Amino acid sequence: MEYLLEGIQRALILLFSFDPYVMSTAKVQLMVSGTAVALAALAAVPMAVVFCFRDFPLKSFLLTLINTGMGLPPVVVGLVVFVFFMRRGPLGFLELIYTREIMVIAQFILAFPIILSVSISAINSVPISVRETAITLGAGRKDVMLLVLREAGFGIVTGVLAGAGRVFAEVGAILTVGGNIAYSVATEQGVVTLSKTRTLSTAIPLETSKGDISNAIAFGLILLFITFMLNLLTGYLRRRYGIGAPQA
Amino acid sequence: MELLRLEGVSKRFGEREVLSGVSLSLHEGELLTLLGPSGAGKTTLMRIINLLEPPSSGRLLFRGMELLKLRGEELLEVRRRMVMVFQKPVMFSGDVYHNLAFGLRVRRIPEREIRRRVREALELVGMKGYESRNARTLSGGEAQRIAFARAMVLEPELVLLDEPTTSLDPVMEARVHEIIAKMRERGMSIILTTHKQHEALSLGDRIAVLRAGRLQQVGSPEEVMYRPATKFVAEFTGMCNIYEGEVVEAGGGECRVRVGRAVLTLRGGAETGERVCIGIRPEDVMLIRTDIPLNRRHRNLLRGVVKEISPQGGAMLRLRISGEVEVLADVPRHVVEKMSIHEGGEVVYSLRASCLRLLED
Numbered sequence: 001m002e003y004l005l006e007g008i009q010r011a012l013i014l015l016f017s018f019d020p021y022v023m024s025t026a027k028v029q030l031m032v033s034g035t036a037v038a039l040a041a042l043a044a045v046p047m048a049v050v051f052c053f054r055d056f057p058l059k060s061f062l063l064t065l066i067n068t069g070m071g072l073p074p075v076v077v078g079l080v081v082f083v084f085f086m087r088r089g090p091l092g093f094l095e096l097i098y099t100r101e102i103m104v105i106a107q108f109i110l111a112f113p114i115i116l117s118v119s120i121s122a123i124n125s126v127p128i129s130v131r132e133t134a135i136t137l138g139a140g141r142k143d144v145m146l147l148v149l150r151e152a153g154f155g156i157v158t159g160v161l162a163g164a165g166r167v168f169a170e171v172g173a174i175l176t177v178g179g180n181i182a183y184s185v186a187t188e189q190g191v192v193t194l195s196k197t198r199t200l201s202t203a204i205p206l207e208t209s210k211g212d213i214s215n216a217i218a219f220g221l222i223l224l225f226i227t228f229m230l231n232l233l234t235g236y237l238r239r240r241y242g243i244g245a246p247q248a
Numbered sequence: 249m250e251l252l253r254l255e256g257v258s259k260r261f262g263e264r265e266v267l268s269g270v271s272l273s274l275h276e277g278e279l280l281t282l283l284g285p286s287g288a289g290k291t292t293l294m295r296i297i298n299l300l301e302p303p304s305s306g307r308l309l310f311r312g313m314e315l316l317k318l319r320g321e322e323l324l325e326v327r328r329r330m331v332m333v334f335q336k337p338v339m340f341s342g343d344v345y346h347n348l349a350f351g352l353r354v355r356r357i358p359e360r361e362i363r364r365r366v367r368e369a370l371e372l373v374g375m376k377g378y379e380s381r382n383a384r385t386l387s388g389g390e391a392q393r394i395a396f397a398r399a400m401v402l403e404p405e406l407v408l409l410d411e412p413t414t415s416l417d418p419v420m421e422a423r424v425h426e427i428i429a430k431m432r433e434r435g436m437s438i439i440l441t442t443h444k445q446h447e448a449l450s451l452g453d454r455i456a457v458l459r460a461g462r463l464q465q466v467g468s469p470e471e472v473m474y475r476p477a478t479k480f481v482a483e484f485t486g487m488c489n490i491y492e493g494e495v496v497e498a499g500g501g502e503c504r505v506r507v508g509r510a511v512l513t514l515r516g517g518a519e520t521g522e523r524v525c526i527g528i529r530p531e532d533v534m535l536i537r538t539d540i541p542l543n544r545r546h547r548n549l550l551r552g553v554v555k556e557i558s559p560q561g562g563a564m565l566r567l568r569i570s571g572e573v574e575v576l577a578d579v580p581r582h583v584v585e586k587m588s589i590h591e592g593g594e595v596v597y598s599l600r601a602s603c604l605r606l607l608e609d
Contacts, residue, residue, distance in 0.1 A: 129338040136298055137351035138328040138402065147350070151341055 003213060010214035011221060021182070021193045022215070026222050029199035032100050032174065033167045036107030040115050041160045043108075045149075048119035048156075053145055063120070069113030074106075078176030081106045085177070098179040098197055106173040111163035118162055122155020123148060157237055161230050168201070168226055175202045200226075250311075251276045251406060251437050252297065257306030259292055259461075266292050267461040270306070274406070274437055279428075281452035282441040283472075283484065289461040290441035291335070294408045297439065298332040299323075310406075328355060330406035335414060337395030339383035344370075344394055347383045351402045369401040373427055389420040396427050400434070407431060409440040413447060425451065445485045449473060457481045474529070479607040482527045488576050489599075490527040490607065495520050502601070510572040512548045514604035525607040530566065532603035533577035535587060536596040548599040550575075554591055557584070569595060 014022050051059065085091045085102055096102040126148050134144045149156070178197035185192055195203075200219040207216040252274040259267040267289045274280050282290045295301040297308065299315060308315040310326055318326055331351070340347050348366040357365075370376050373393040386394060392412065399407055409428070413421040428451065431438060442448050448455050449469040457464040457472060457480075465477040476482035482490060493507040495518045503518045504511050505526055518524055536546060552571020560566045565584050567577045577597065579589075589595060 127338065129334065129336075130340065132300055133334065133338045133340070134350070135300065135327075136332040136334075137354070137398065138324070138331070139350070139354045140324055143354040147340065 007213040007217045011218035014214065014218045015221065019218075021195070022218050022222070025182075025195040025198050025200055025203050025219065028100065028195045028197065029168070029201065029223075030226075032103045032178075032199060033107055033164070036104045036167050037111050037115075037160065037164045039104070040108050040111035040163055044112050044116035044159075044163075045119055045156060048116055048123055049145060049149065051116075051120050052123040052148075053141075066113045066117050066120075069109075070117055072110065072113070073172065074110055074170040075172030075176060077109050078106050078173035081109065081173070081177050097177065098181060100178070100197060103174045103178040103197060103199075106177045107167040107170070110170060110173060111167050114166055115159045115163040118159025119152070119156045122152040122159060125155065126151045154237065158234060161234050164230055165227065168223065168230075171201045171205065174199055178202070180206060249276045250274070251278075252439075253307075253309040254293075254297070255307040255309070257293070257296060257303045257308065259289070259296060259301070260304045265461060267296075267303070270458075270461075270463055272456055272463065272466065274439060276405075277432070277435055277437055278453045279432060279438040279440065279451060281448040281455050282439060282458055283443070283445065283448040283455055284441075284458035285443055285484070287460075288458040290458055291410055293458070294332060294410050294439065294441060298330065298408055299327055300332075328402075329404055330408065331399040331402055331404045332408035332410060333395050333399050333412060335411040337391050339386065339391055339394065341384055342382075343379065344375075344381045344383050344386075345379040347394060348398050348401050351398065355402075365401050366397075369397040372400060372430055373397045374423065389416060389423075392416065392420070392424065393427065396424070396431075400427075400431060400436075403434070404436060407436050407438045409438060411441050411443070413442070413444070421447075449485070457484060459484075474603075474605075476527070476605065477608060479525050479527070479609055482605070482607050487527045487529045487605075489530060489533070490525060491573065492523065492525055495522045495524055503606075507573055510548075510550055512573070512599055512604060513601045514606065515601060516606040518606060525609055526604055527607050528575075528599050528604050530576045530578040531564075532600055533569075533575055533579075534598045534600060535577065535579055535583065535589070536598055537587060538596050546598045547601045548604070549596060550599065551594065551596055554589055554593050554595055557589075557591055567595075569597060571597075573599065575599070 051063070081102065082097070083089055085094065085097050087097070096105070130151055131144055131148060134147050139147065174197070178199070180198050180202045181196040182193050182198045183196055185194060200223045204216045204219050207213075207219065250273055254270055254272045257267060257270045258265065270293060282293065284290050292301065296303045302316070310329070313326060315326060340350060345366055348369060349362045352362045352365060366379065370378055373396050375390065375393055375397065378394070383391070383394065413424050416424060428438065428440070440451060449472075452469060454466060454468055455472045456466045459480050465472055465481045472481060473485050476485060476487060479490060491507040493505040493512070495503050496506050496511060497504040498518050498520050501517065502513060502515055504513050505524060507526070512526070514526060536549065550572045552569040552575070554567050555570045556568040558566050560578055563581050564578045565581050567579055567584070567589070569575050569577060575597065
């Protein structure tokens with residue numbers, strides 16, 4: 001038990017002393033996963049609107065595809081992205097392999113179907129009577145759409161947070177395409193390790209296998225904190241606005 | 249001037265015909281009640297008028313414009329001149345103000361004007377100061393009134409009220425009727441559906457009776473109540489004494505119909521030997537005093553025994569009389585007391601010839 005207590009103690013010291021390695025790893029995680037979720041939400045929500053308000057060929061086929069996408073194994077996504085972007089691959093000329101950009105691409109692919117699928121069901125669960133009330137009150141097509149989006153707001157936010165939950169927790173995809181790279185630089189305080197493509201979630205298995213439990217625990221605590229904040233945010237939005245909260 | 253006209257409107261859902269050949273018109277400032285049992289097609293007809301549902305066939309004219317031929321902006325412009333209040337109003341999430349302002353915002357009315365109109369509308373429905381209340385936490389009656397305010401704030405030419413009082417208690421119902429009166433003061437034309445005969449009769453300038461998707465009769469409350477065209481209309485508007493009989497004599501604008509052991513005289517043309525349906529409203533059954541000589545002018549005089557006396561609300565009592573012809577009679581309480589009528593007592597009563605009606609099946 002002693003090593004555990006010691007690990008936690010050292011982890012807290014690392015956290016509160018803003019250890020450059022820990023901080024840079026957390027920063028990479030937030031940048032990569034945050035950007036991936038934001039881009040996925042920007043793409044998925046308008047697409048959900050199109051799915052819910054328009055009919056087009058292959059719609060139900062595409063819906064099945066999206067739902068399948070929700071369960072994609074992150075490692076496989078990482079592999080596919082890797083194959084496309086490796087030097088000899090069709091997109092190899094972009095030279096994105098082992099960069100933060102390609103990590104964003106991989107996580108985007110993971111988050112997008114979740115946000116899209118949850119948003120579609122949130123929009124579809126707005127009762128038809130809401131649309132009809134809006135129409136009878138004189139709303140045009142666009143007004144109805146905006147109102148329904150507003151009514152589905154809570155569900156959509158839930159979808160975005162679910163997408164965030166998935167990408168903040170996954171290891172396989174970013175490990176495969178990002179390479180879990182950190183580098184050392186000499187500073188006045190000595191040699192400092194900084195993250196290039198290492199994230200909290202990819203650092204934990206590495207540090208554990210190296211036997212550096214305190215670093216792993218510090219990373220774990222930050223990840224837990226992020227997840228906790230995401231949930232707190234959900235609850236806050238629900239209480240503050242009550243928008244799109246399921247109708248009593 | 250005619251505001252709305254329906255010509256031969258039909259609607260089928262798959263094999264099921266919900267409306268067949270409904271033709272109807274509404275004049276400016278008029279309140280038309282659509283009376284019928286649930287499942288008669290009232291709501292479908294309202295939804296068709298509000299363009300939420302296309303009819304399978306027929307024409308809809310709003311101020312002479314053919315609605316089903318309009319598209320795009322033109323259609324939106326006409327649609328914005330009418331509004332429907334649903335039986336179970338839906339509140340948008342957010343506050344009451346957002347709910348009332350919605351229809352005005354989509355019409356690009358300046359926010360200052362919206363604030364003024366919202367305040368005014370809330371006052372009209374007796375809910376002053378409710379602007380910032382969460383609309384989803386309102387009670388059923390409150391939501392219903394907000395739904396009315398949300399419609400009135402738009403100052404529409406035509407308001408469609410779908411069973412506005414069905415789920416309300418009598419106090420709330422009276423309030424809703426007051427709000428409807430205010431809508432009329434503001435010159436709005438109204439179509440109101442209901443299955444309550446008293447509501448249809450007291451509110452409507454005209455009543456249209458709908459049964460299984462077909463119009464049975466359109467007319468003033470008096471016409472529908474005292475000259476029902478069919479047996480269904482008669483029953484539905486409270487004519488609870490309906491009999492089948494055979495015409496035994498006819499001529500001179502009158503006929504005599506045998507009902508059970510009695511022969512009743514009534515006005516109307518029929519052929520001798522024909523099977524007919526006749527009816528009389530309970531308030532048209534007259535009790536006759538027996539302590540003074542019988543007036544020879546009373547026709548259709550019958551004898552019977554009072555089986556049951558039950559209050560009807562207000563000053564009326566309902567008597568169930570069993571005799572030559574079984575009948576329900578609504579009689580003022582003071583008359584019952586004055587004539588010392590009691591359960592089990594004998595009475596003489598008249599089914600007045602001028603009030604007995606021949607009814608189509």
